[in-house]
Amino acid sequence: MPAKPLYYAHSAKEELGNLLPYEHWQTLQNHSVNVGEMAAEFARVFGAQEIACQTGQLHDLGKYSEPFDRRLHGGLSVDHATAGAKIAIERWGNAISKLMAFCIAGHHAGLANGCREGDNRSTLKQRLALQFGEGISALDNLWQQEIKLPQNLSAPPLKADAHHPYFSYAFFTRMLYSCLVDADYLDTEAFYLNLENNAVERGGYPDLNALQHNFNQFINAFRLRVAKASEQTEAEKRNAALNRLRSEILDHAVEQAAQPQGLFTLTVPTGGGKTFTSMAFALEHAKQHGMRRVIYVIPFTSIIEQNAAEFRKAFGELGELAVLEHHSTFDDSKLQNEATKDKLCLARTYYPSSPDALDCRQLFDFSTHLKLFI
Numbered sequence: 001m002p003a004k005p006l007y008y009a010h011s012a013k014e015e016l017g018n019l020l021p022y023e024h025w026q027t028l029q030n031h032s033v034n035v036g037e038m039a040a041e042f043a044r045v046f047g048a049q050e051i052a053c054q055t056g057q058l059h060d061l062g063k064y065s066e067p068f069d070r071r072l073h074g075g076l077s078v079d080h081a082t083a084g085a086k087i088a089i090e091r092w093g094n095a096i097s098k099l100m101a102f103c104i105a106g107h108h109a110g111l112a113n114g115c116r117e118g119d120n121r122s123t124l125k126q127r128l129a130l131q132f133g134e135g136i137s138a139l140d141n142l143w144q145q146e147i148k149l150p151q152n153l154s155a156p157p158l159k160a161d162a163h164h165p166y167f168s169y170a171f172f173t174r175m176l177y178s179c180l181v182d183a184d185y186l187d188t189e190a191f192y193l194n195l196e197n198n199a200v201e202r203g204g205y206p207d208l209n210a211l212q213h214n215f216n217q218f219i220n221a222f223r224l225r226v227a228k229a230s231e232q233t234e235a236e237k238r239n240a241a242l243n244r245l246r247s248e249i250l251d252h253a254v255e256q257a258a259q260p261q262g263l264f265t266l267t268v269p270t271g272g273g274k275t276f277t278s279m280a281f282a283l284e285h286a287k288q289h290g291m292r293r294v295i296y297v298i299p300f301t302s303i304i305e306q307n308a309a310e311f312r313k314a315f316g317e318l319g320e321l322a323v324l325e326h327h328s329t330f331d332d333s334k335l336q337n338e339a340t341k342d343k344l345c346l347a348r349t350y351y352p353s354s355p356d357a358l359d360c361r362q363l364f365d366f367s368t369h370l371k372l373f374i
Contacts, residue, residue, distance in 0.1 A: 059107050209287065
């Protein structure tokens with residue numbers, strides 16, 4: 001009985017660019033399962049594990065084909081993304097499968113329009129109209145043995161807004177897309193790093209509890225210094241009164257952190273302690289509600305730099321590792337720790353759980369791959 005053929009997701013080359021033997025390559029089944037499991041873990045926080053898992057398993061389905069095998073040996077480029085999108089629609093044929101199809105078809109090029117052309121790119125409707133063996137490569141039936149799809153998929157827990165009923169679907173699609181692209185990128189990175197005997201350097205970031213501990217120590221030390229400060233002159237008395245007022249504002253803000261998640265405002269004049277008060281509230285609110293990161297969005301880079309420097313100081317020895325600045329004027333040469341520079345370089349393509357400081361343009365850039373609300 002002949003052995004079943006093996007299909008691969010990624011080839012492997014030696015230093016001179018020659019292909020290594022197949023045992024060094026990553027099998028397609030291994031990559032598909034890894035991406036599915038990782039995407040599911042990312043999606044756990046918004047209740048879409050199973051949908052993300054199947055999206056991950058189907059994303060490279062077009063690689064179960066002879067044309068893609070030739071591609072790995074130096075052949076022409078092959079559309080390997082449309083196949084999984086078509087199978088998702090054929091398998092489940094509901095609204096959820098359509099959202100999955102958007103993500104699968106666009107996991108390299110980005111989310112396409114549904115039916116109206118944009119940026120000279122094919123629409124999802126046009127992609128789904130392609131036929132196996134004609135517009136896209138025919139699949140080897142082996143994929144059905146290696147990828148087990150459930151009969152049904154449960155709908156995600158979406159809460160549609162009465163005034164914008166489809167916004168939740170659009171937002172969910174981008175969340176799902178981010179889970180898929182991050183998982184695909186990270187598993188591919190891990191495969192090639194392992195091939196080169198290099199360790200994956202991601203992770204190891206301090207959690208918010210550790211940051212809050214350092215931050216509170218910093219605030220308490222500041223309060224102690226204020227309490228011991230001289231109040232002899234009129235200027236010293238005014239400064240002491242202002243510091244007491246700042247302290248009261250901070251305490252009041254932190255007391256509100258247990259309230260339900262939503263929109264909060266802090267209105268104090270310049271010099272009123274907004275920087276540290278907002279962080280104190282954010283850290284406690286995140287802890288109270290099991291949230292994973294604090295993101296600061298500020299319109300002016302000069303203020304971002306100022307606030308980020310203050311936060312690094314407040315977080316003590318964890319400051320450089322925890323605060324990720326993501327804006328046009330950030331200069332990592334100012335950082336003291338070389339390991340921190342490397343970690344922050346990686347973090348710009350995949351945000352860890354940390355306080356991030358970014359400008360408004362970068363917030364809008366969260367709609368690009370690897371940077372979406374995770």
